[in-house]
Amino acid sequence: MTRQFDPVKLSVLANAFDGIVREMTNGLLRSARSSVINTARDFSCAVLTADNQLLAAAEGVPVHVFGAGPLGEDMIELHDDIREGDAFLHNDPYRGNSHAADHCILVPVFVDGRHLFTAVTKAHQADCGDSLPTTFFATARDVYEEGALIFPCVRVQRDYVDNDDIVRMCRARIRVPDQWYGDYLASVGASRIAERRIKELAEKFGVDDLVDFVDAWFDYSERLAISAIEKLPEVELHGNTRHDPFPGTDPDGVPLQATISVKPKDGKITIDLRDNPDNLPNGLNLTRATATGAALAGILSGVPENLPSNAGTFRRIQVELREGCAVGVPKHPFSCSSGTTNLADRIVNVVQAAFSSIDDGYGAAEGASGQAPAKSVISGIDERNGNAYVNQILVGGVGGPATPFVDGWPTYQRPVCGALLYHDSVEVDEQRYPILVHERVLVADSGGAGRQRGGLGTRVTIEPRVDEVTLTYGIEGKLNPPKGVRGGHDGAEPHTWVEDLKTGERHDIPVVGRYDLKRGEKVVSITPGGGGYGSPFERDPEAVLLDVRDLRVSVDGARVNYGVVIDAGAVDVEATKRERSQRATA
Structure with missing residues (x-):
């Protein structure tokens, strides 16, 4: 810094940028068309600096925003003529994005002709053009079988006007094009909100103050991170877990591990994910963004202090990845369709659980995950109006991890989301889609017992109201349920079956794939519970x-x-x- 920054102004501007991101979030939530965005809130907003550092994310989902910097790097690398009025569409997992279903809108923010910030919205799409009606294609053998439209940070607006060629490409490939276009407009609008508000801030405080604020805020956040790390013992932690067998994996599943080096004298933590399996011939592979985001989320859950989620804090946390690794940097054409969920959830868990071995008061148990039918992508033709539909429903939650201080949340949804996704409204889903939800109840004894109890799993029963509803899903944790730590018990495993409404006859369905639920059937989906923390006899x-x-x-x-x-x-x-x-x- 060239001068001492006023601490009051530092606080004012830090909250102002958080306020901008929250306004972006509210704008997108209220104007999007698809349920996965406007009901479940599977999206995130953020502001990057001109040099592509995460400045503000407010309630951003960790797997969306913790690795957001490379999105801005791609914009700068691929375009040497960026100017005011531009917007870019980015969903390329082989560059800086998470997976193809997360459509990002980047808007460079100029003040007095100078690029100062970049507004980012990242929204999970109801459909991104996959060859199957899902955005989590875990069984895709490569990106070609996955089939999604991929946009490597392409200019979608110039001078605030859409590039109609790009819009037509999406409308031609995506199954419900009007729904996609409504979500696209909502995302662009949210990023433009940030553009206007930042210009107002610059007018009020001046460009020099905003530039100096960024340096001061990152330095302050870094000092907080150093202080928190200095309180930790010098230790090397080893965590391991195993993802359940899926098509394209070994019969025993996918072994995963992390080595975490805590160096309090250096004020630094390193997470090494390089010693993990090579890219898998399915859609489970992580990307640079999701592997980084999952590791950072695990660290922030493991360290007792509450640290700012920005680039200043992340200066002190190094994530080591390997090219061609399932938990690292993917090689084309390996698919990353489920790269924001399965293995990423496991990495969050393995890191935060490893911290619990330091002492009581550190880390957390493992949280539950999986795309059970209650959280599946549903699709088909609605016979009530003849319209096609495709969307992810989030009717049932999973059990969250117990921490040293609180019980796990039953509305957790999954580790990579940090409990920030919402449950769908049953009534809204029943109005929008041809389904009937018979029950949504918490399952007693499903949360891992402990001094602090794991969050409960949920039982959801769904019946189609038309001849057929297609469910695309992936059940995880059946063989390797969420682990408890420090004497806490594991969470309960998931269960799913289809039942004939007349006879009551049951039959199992595959662990992962696609199921056409017929009229006269119902699917029963019981999600896993979270792990417990500490001995249950201490509760x-x-x-x-x-x-x-x-x-x-x-x-x-x-x-x-x-x-x-x-x-x-x-x-x-x-x-x-x-x-x-x-x-x-x-």
């Missing part, structure tokens, strides 16, 4: 009693898992002491 018996009253834990589960004896709706204190004492010495 306050009154907290267990409250869980029993709230139907989160059964009476038998209270005794078997927690050693708490409940009689006539109250804790039997003496019987509980005996039960826990006997179990502790057994």
Whole structure:
């Protein structure tokens, strides 16, 4: 910095940029067309600096924004004539994006002819042109079988006017083009909101103050990160996990590991993901952005302090990746269609769980994941109006991880999203799509027992209201459910089956793939629970009693898992002491 920056002004401008991102978020949420955006909120907004550093993300989903810097790098590298009024469409996973379904709109923000910032919206599409009606094509053997339209940071607006060639390409390939175009306009509008608000800030404070603020804010965030790391012991942590077998993997699944080096004297943490399997012949491969984002999310969940999510903090966290690695930098044409979910969720879990081995008060258990039918992409023709539809529904959640201090959330959705995605409204989904949701309930005893309990799984039952509804899904965690840490129990595994409504006859469906749900059938989807933290015998018996009253834990589960004896709706204190004492010495 060339001068000392006023700390009050630093706080004002930091909150102003967060406010801009939140206004972008509200604008996109309220104007998008598809349910996956305007109901589930599967999108993120951010502001980058002109040199492509993450400045503000507010409530940005970690897998979307923690690795957002390369998006701006691609814009600068590929275009030497950027000017005011431009907008760029980017979804290339082999460059700086997450996966092809995340359409990014980048708007360079100019003040007095100078490029100062870049506004970014990243929104998960209901359809991106895949050969199957899904945006999570986990079984795609390569990007060609995946089939998505890929735009390597192409100019989609010049002088604030659409490039009609690009728009026509999307409308010709995407199954519900008006829905896509509405989402596209909403994303452009959100980025333009940031452009206007930043210009207003520059007019109020001056360009020099904004430039100096960026340096001061990053330096302040870096100091916070150094302070947090200095409090950690010098240690090398090793975490490992295993993704369930999917088509294109070994029969035993995908082994994953992370080595985390904590260097408090240097104020630095390194996460090494290079010693992992090579690219897989399916859609599970991560990208540079998603592998980086998952590792950073695991670190921020593992460190006790609450650190700003920006490039200043990330200066102190190094993620080491390898080209051609399933958890790293993908080689074309390996598919990354599910690169924001499965393996990325596992990396978040393995990193945050590894931190729990330092001591009580660090890290977190593993959170649940998977694209169960209650979270699947549904598609078909709605016989009520003759229109095609395709969208991801998020009717059921999964169990979140227990932390040293709180129980896991049942509305967690998945590790890479940091509990920021919303559940769909059942009523809205039933109006928009030809489905009937019979139930959405939490499953007792599904959260891993612990001093802090894992979040509960959800049971959802869905019936088609037309002849056929296609579900594209991927169930994960059945063989390797979310792990508990420091004596906490694992979360319950998922279960799914299809049932005949008349006879009650059940049959299983494949773990991953596509299922055409017929009239007269219903699919029952039970999602996994999150892992527990700490010994269940350390949980306050009154907290267990409250869980029993709230139907989160059964009476038998209270005794078997927690050693708490409940009689006539109250804790039997003496019987509980005996039960826990006997179990502790057994």
